Amino acid sequence: MRRFTLLVMFISLSVIGSLIKIPFTIGSIALDSAPAVVATVLLGPTAAAVVASVGHVVSALFGGFPLGPFHILVAIEMAALLYIVGLLVRRGWFIFSYICFFIGNALLAPLPFAWIMSPEFVLSIIPSLALATGINLAIAVVVSKALQRAWGKQHA
Secondary structure (H helix, E strand, O other): OHHHHHHHHHHHHHHHHHOOEOOOOOOOOEOOOHHHHHHHHHOOHHHHHHHHHHHHHHHHHHOOOOOOOHHHHHHHHHHHHHHHHHHHHHOOOHHHHHHHHHHHHHHHOOOHHHHHOOHHHHHHHHHHHHHHHHHHHHHHHHHHHHHHHHHOOOOO
16 A cells, blocks of 8 residues: 555655656656656666556646657657666666666657657757756756665665
8 A cells, every 4th residue: 555655646746746847848848757767766667667657648648748648658758768777776776766767868868769750850959858858867866866865775
């Protein structure tokens, strides 16, 4: 029951983060993935994948679904990315996992849209994705460190 409660809490925090938009190109870029990164530390990769995918769908909903049904692709990408990050965190590779999250979210996740939409679209969203990813990651690192000190080394 405790894990389920924490999962729901992180999903709720992701929904709140999805309301804080990064004002750049498209309206679905927000602070919704920081709770998912923190969830990797406390709950493991599967829970982090759920938080990330739900957080993105809600962020897209509040942003007006600017990419239409392609947001499902982005939600799957987010889930896969956070699952991999969670596996790296589980091995204790925190710094490497954070670097992988940044590269995966800011640079690799938009690549399919070069074929779906255009390379110009991808180039236009990378700066805002990089900024949002950096902010999400900074928040997640600070919160994760504080929670690790309060609750012990790792809680997953």
